[in-house]
Amino acid sequence: MGGEGVAIEAAGGLDEPGNPIGTDAVLVLAAIENADSGEGVLVLMDLGSAVMSAEVALDMLSEEQRARVYLCEAPLVEGAVAAAAAARVGEDLEGVAREARGGLQGKAAHLGVEQSQDTGKTAPEEPDTGSFKELRLTVANPLGLHARPAARFVLTAGDFDAKIEVTNLTTGRGPVTARSLNAIATLGVRRDHEINIRARGPQASDALAALQVLADEGFGDKAGTAAPTRSVNVSAVEGATFTGLPVSPGSTLGVVRRLRRPELEIPAEVSVDADDELAALEKAVAQVRRELSGTREDIANRAGEQSAAIFDVHLLLLDDPTLLEPVRQAISEDEWSAARAWAKEIDSLVSRYRSLDDGYQRERAEDVAEVGHRVLACLIGVPPAGPELGGPGILVATELAPAETAALDLELVRGIVTARGGPTGHAAILARSLGIPTIVGAGDDVLGLAEGVRVLIDGATGAIYIDPDAALVSRYEGLEQQRQMQQGAAQREALEPAVTSDGRRIEVGANLGSVAEVDGALAAGADGVGLLRTEFLFLDRDTQPTEEEQLTAYAAITQALGNKPLILRTMDVGADKPPAWLELEHETNPFMGLRGIRFSLAQPEMLLIQLRAALRAAAAGRRLKLMFPMVSTVDELQRARRLLEQARTDVTSAGYSTPEGIEVGIMVEVPACAISADAFAPHVDFFSIGTNDLTQYTLAVDRGNNRVAGLADHLHPSILRLIERVVEAARRHDKWVGVCGELAGDPRAAQILVGLGVTELSMSPPAIALVKDAIRRVSYERAREVAASAMEMVSAGEVRRLIETD
Ligand code: PEP
Ligand code: MG
Numbered sequence: 001m002g003g004e005g006v007a008i009e010a011a012g013g014l015d016e017p018g019n020p021i022g023t024d025a026v027l028v029l030a031a032i033e034n035a036d037s038g039e040g041v042l043v044l045m046d047l048g049s050a051v052m053s054a055e056v057a058l059d060m061l062s063e064e065q066r067a068r069v070y071l072c073e074a075p076l077v078e079g080a081v082a083a084a085a086a087a088r089v090g091e092d093l094e095g096v097a098r099e100a101r102g103g104l105q106g107k108a109a110h111l112g113v114e115q116s117q118d119t120g121k122t123a124p125e126e127p128d129t130g131s132f133k134e135l136r137l138t139v140a141n142p143l144g145l146h147a148r149p150a151a152r153f154v155l156t157a158g159d160f161d162a163k164i165e166v167t168n169l170t171t172g173r174g175p176v177t178a179r180s181l182n183a184i185a186t187l188g189v190r191r192d193h194e195i196n197i198r199a200r201g202p203q204a205s206d207a208l209a210a211l212q213v214l215a216d217e218g219f220g221d222k223a224g225t226a227a228p229t230r231s232v233n234v235s236a237v238e239g240a241t242f243t244g245l246p247v248s249p250g251s252t253l254g255v256v257r258r259l260r261r262p263e264l265e266i267p268a269e270v271s272v273d274a275d276d277e278l279a280a281l282e283k284a285v286a287q288v289r290r291e292l293s294g295t296r297e298d299i300a301n302r303a304g305e306q307s308a309a310i311f312d313v314h315l316l317l318l319d320d321p322t323l324l325e326p327v328r329q330a331i332s333e334d335e336w337s338a339a340r341a342w343a344k345e346i347d348s349l350v351s352r353y354r355s356l357d358d359g360y361q362r363e364r365a366e367d368v369a370e371v372g373h374r375v376l377a378c379l380i381g382v383p384p385a386g387p388e389l390g391g392p393g394i395l396v397a398t399e400l401a402p403a404e405t406a407a408l409d410l411e412l413v414r415g416i417v418t419a420r421g422g423p424t425g426h427a428a429i430l431a432r433s434l435g436i437p438t439i440v441g442a443g444d445d446v447l448g449l450a451e452g453v454r455v456l457i458d459g460a461t462g463a464i465y466i467d468p469d470a471a472l473v474s475r476y477e478g479l480e481q482q483r484q485m486q487q488g489a490a491q492r493e494a495l496e497p498a499v500t501s502d503g504r505r506i507e508v509g510a511n512l513g514s515v516a517e518v519d520g521a522l523a524a525g526a527d528g529v530g531l532l533r534t535e536f537l538f539l540d541r542d543t544q545p546t547e548e549e550q551l552t553a554y555a556a557i558t559q560a561l562g563n564k565p566l567i568l569r570t571m572d573v574g575a576d577k578p579p580a581w582l583e584l585e586h587e588t589n590p591f592m593g594l595r596g597i598r599f600s601l602a603q604p605e606m607l608l609i610q611l612r613a614a615l616r617a618a619a620a621g622r623r624l625k626l627m628f629p630m631v632s633t634v635d636e637l638q639r640a641r642r643l644l645e646q647a648r649t650d651v652t653s654a655g656y657s658t659p660e661g662i663e664v665g666i667m668v669e670v671p672a673c674a675i676s677a678d679a680f681a682p683h684v685d686f687f688s689i690g691t692n693d694l695t696q697y698t699l700a701v702d703r704g705n706n707r708v709a710g711l712a713d714h715l716h717p718s719i720l721r722l723i724e725r726v727v728e729a730a731r732r733h734d735k736w737v738g739v740c741g742e743l744a745g746d747p748r749a750a751q752i753l754v755g756l757g758v759t760e761l762s763m764s765p766p767a768i769a770l771v772k773d774a775i776r777r778v779s780y781e782r783a784r785e786v787a788a789s790a791m792e793m794v795s796a797g798e799v800r801r802l803i804e805t806d
Contacts, residue, residue: 006087007035008080023049025056032057032069040068040093042083042100044076070097078103085325091163095200133204135197136169137215144190147181147313147364149219154181154316156214160207162199169194180322181313182349185364188356220309239472240463244442245423245709248432248766249460250483251476252415253468256453257393258366259404261373262385269337277331277338281324284338284378288371289318301586310367317371323349339379346372354450389413394457396449402577403539405430406514415457417464419444422702422709424692424742426576430513430536432742433764439464441706490769494525498772504780506754508772509565509762511740513537515553518560521765525772528565528623530762531688531740532557534610535571535579542580544606550613558617558624565623567688567740567762568614569667570607570640572596572629576704591702596630596669601639611647615658625663627688632670634679641683667740669693674722677729684735687726688762691741695719713796714743720752720790720799727757738762747774748803754780755787 009031014022028043035041045054054071061069070093072079079100086099141149157164157178166184167174170193176183178197189195199207214220236243296311317323323345330341346368353365377384386407389395394415395408405416405427416431421440431438437459446464449455456468456476460483465472498506509530510521514537521529537553538545545553558566574595578584587593600607611626618624628640641664651658665686668674674694677687691714696703698719701712723739730737738760743749745763747770753761754775761771778786790799 003088006084007037008084009035023053025053025060028053028057029060032061032065036065036068038068040070040096042087042093042096043069043071044074044079044083044100045071046076068093072097072100074100075103086163090161090201095163132198132200133208135199135208135212136194137197137212138192138194139189139215139219140191141218141221142191143221144193145184145187145195145219147185147367148309149221150181150184151309151313151316152214152220153184153211154178155312156210157207160199160201160203160210162201162204162207164197164199164204164207164211167196167198169196177321180320181316182320182322182352182368186352186356237458237461237463239465240458240461241466242442242446242464244417244439244446244462244464245706246458246460246462247416247423247428247438247440248434248436250415250435250437251456251458251460251480252394252437253454253456253473253476254414255391255393256396256449256451256455257389257391257412258451259387259395259397260366260369260390261387264343264373264376264380264382264385266337266339266343266376267380269340272331272335272337274332274335277336277341278328280379281327281331281338281342284342284375285318285324287378288374289315291374292318292371313364313367314371317368318375339376342372342379343376346376390451394455396446398444398447400427400431402426402430402536403580405434406536406539408434408436410434410436415439415459417442417446417455417457419447420706422704422706422712424695424712424714425704426536429511429692429742429764432745433511433513433517433766435766441709443706487769490773491525493776494769494772496525496772497527498775500754500775500778500780500783502779502781504754505759506775507565507738507760508768508775509567509738509740509760510765510768511762512557512765515556515560517765518557521768522560522564524765525768526564526765528567529557529561530567530738530744530760531627532566532568533572534569535573535577538579538581540580544581547609547613547616550610551616554614554617554624555620558620561623563623565625567625567627567665567738568617569627569629570597570600570610570614574599591696591704596667597628597636597640598630600628601636601643604643607640607643608647608650611644612651615647615651615662616656618659618662619657625665625685627665627667627686629667629690630669630693631666631680632672634676634683637666637680637683667693668722668726669697671698671722674726677726678732681729681733681735686736686738687730688738688740688760689723689726689758691719691723691739691743694722694741695743698722713800714741715749715752715790715799715803716796717791717793717799719743720756720787723753723758724756724787724791731757736760745771747771748800750774751778751783752787752790752799752803754778755783755785755790 011027011031013020014024032041032043043054045051058066058069058071082103083096083100086096091099139145145153164178165175166178166187168187168189171188173187176187197208197211292311292314296308299311300308327341327345330336331338350365350369353368374384388409389412392412392414394417395413396417399418399420413436416436416438418440419442421427423440428438428440437457439457439459439462442464454467456465456473498508507527509528510526511531512518512521512529513533554568572595573579573582574584574593575591594602614624614626628637631637648658663685665684665688666680667690668687669690673680692703695712695714699712699716701708703712727737736759739753739758740762744761745767750771763771790802793799793802
């Protein structure tokens with residue numbers, strides 16, 4: 001605990017062969033002289049002769065030396081540990097003695113016993129309150145001193161030359177050092193708890209003033225009021241513990257699972273050199289610190305300081321003396337390897353966090369485990385393993401990135417619940433295509449669900465039930481059976497075309513994000529691929545895909561499709577789809593920023609590579625069409641078309657063939673494009689309406705933000721009117737219109753879209769059979785009537801009621 005700067009000398013036994021038991025004043029004297037650096041020596045003794053020999057040794061010192069030696073009655077072992085730690089942080093001799101006397105407090109608190117009267121007396125009352133400065137505060141943060149405020153507390157306290165301790169006066173926990181995030185976190189400070197901060201040392205007053213300012217600013221949490229993390233405009237399902245936003249239908253019962261790094265195997269110790277192990281520990285910690293700082297900077301650039309702040313928590317863990325010291329001790333004293341000592345300390349810290357009452361504090365166990373895993377991987381010399389589920393169950397996570405969703409182990413994931421995110425965010429879209437019952441935006445409270453808790457989730461309503469009773473489980477089993485029967489019945493006809501009862505054919509395609517999905521989409525009944533999200537094909541790599549690599553992927557899909565059409569959308573990067581292989585600059589409002597065609601036109605070489613690959617893939621005479629995303633001006637479309645011509649010249653001059661007259665379309669995702677569809681129509685062969693983005697831009701609702709997701713209903717009459725406008729413009733120019741946003745996959749909405757004149761619908765494969773079934777059940781004539789009525793409605797709710805009762 002003292003580190004190298006604190007000299008500790010032992011003076012036990014007698015220097016008499018055959019009679020070693022006792023205490024030798026000369027040995028004590030030598031030990032004092034060895035330890036004395038001029039700043040003072042604290043002498044701790046056990047009973048009897050030890051006390052007398054120490055006094056004799058004191059008499060043998062010069063007067064000047066004697067003045068700086070302190071015989072202390074504190075407990076020998078616990079007192080030595082506490083004294084060493086106090087000396088290390090620069091306490092004076094008085095302070096070191098006081099800490100030594102209080103050495104039993106930690107053990108007493110741990111064992112849950114009151115210290116006896118006598119010990120209480122030995123542990124001094126504060127002798128000189130004047131040397132301590134104190135500050136009392138009531139914590140107003142809605143979540144108390146949870147990870148981020150606690151991290152800011154530790155960072156601020158650490159800036160001053162002062163010894164600072166914190167006590168939770170409301171619960172009586174503490175005092176603990178303000179240098180340890182773990183110690184502060186385990187004080188369990190919640191909203192309205194009163195804390196006492198004591199500081200000593202040259203900068204004690206400055207430290208307290210800074211902590212007061214920090215507290216006044218809500219410890220960096222804005223305004224001290226709790227912003228709702230759940231979605232507004234979504235009514236709770238009766239009886240459910242939580243209600244989130246439904247993404248993918250189906251109900252499922254299972255235990256809560258969190259994404260965790262798997263256990264690493266610690267190599268057996270042959271022989272351990274403590275110095276080497278200590279050096280390895282410092283090196284591993286430094287390396288992980290560098291990596292985390294890099295990630296922090298990256299996230300701060302991409303998503304802003306608030307999102308990056310969680311990495312401060314991770315970084316502080318790497319500096320936490322209450323974590324590192326016991327590890328170092330186990331290495332030097334018990335001769336453990338650094339890996340073994342680190343793993344043991346991390347495991348016990350993780351269990352301590354997991355046993356806390358507070359859900360938010362329990363969440364920190366995952367941060368500790370994450371940092372612990374990375375350092376351990378470094379110590380063992382293996383790359384950190386990707387996060388995975390510890391067993392089958394329902395994944396509960398803060399939010400999933402598209403790449404994380406794509407990497408999930410489908411054998412284990414029975415359902416997904418996320419605290420944040422919207423139902424048309426790209427991770428949700430991927431979960432829907434995987435057919436996993438999914439709920440997003442359920443609010444941060446779901447993160448308090450501990451691993452192993454039984455939950456039932458209903459992906460169709462967003463309801464989450466904790467520990468459901470037998471009656472509820474059996475009701476849901478019945479509903480699920482019914483749903484599967486309906487799905488099965490629709491699936492039997494899925495390979496047949498979708499034709500309305502009065503003979504109007506509607507193409508029903510699949511939205512794909514990977515080559516691996518093609519066979520499943522065809523089996524699900526896809527008439528083709530209405531949207532290939534090419535940016536998803538290369539999610540898991542960190543270098544830009546080459547022309548040849550893209551050609552291979554596109555050709556594999558066209559081949560699997562045979563004569564069925566494929567609409568290849570050029571890469572729609574930016575916003576919530578930052579590929580790992582691209583450095584994107586931070587934008588305050590990325591959904592309104594450089595994404596889709598805007599990005600491609602800013603990086604024409606990247607677009608050219610893709611267009612060349614697509615043109616070469618089209619050579620086999622397959623029905624490949626091209627489509628540009630996020631177009632908002634005719635000029636963008638014309639520039640993209642010129643690049644397509646350039647790509648065609650490149651391909652032919654390189655000796656490859658490519659078919660003439662490939663159909664070219666645009667996505668209608670920006671209201672400007674829908675409103676001015678007439679102006680675009682002469683320059684395109686088709687329009688494909690991306691209702692996910694069209695809804696977010698029309699209703700001004702960020703599609704990834706669950707707090708406002710309840711407002712983003714793609715059945716809002718304003719969206720239907722924009723679709724109608726595009727269809728009319730297309731009709732005047734003899735072009736066709738499809739819909740490839742998530743609205744297309746809602747069987748109840750099919751009649752409206754067909755009635756508006758849309759002739760192609762493209763969706764997540766699991767929805768195909770039911771949408772085809774819905775189309776066959778309606779006549780085009782009736783669909784037009786329903787669509788006309790829907791256009792008269794004033795709210796999405798009214799439109800929903802109309803189609804539900806129809
Ligand atoms: C859309 O915006 O509706 C769409 C289909 O594109 P994406 O979901 O990939 O943004
Ligand atoms: Mg879009």
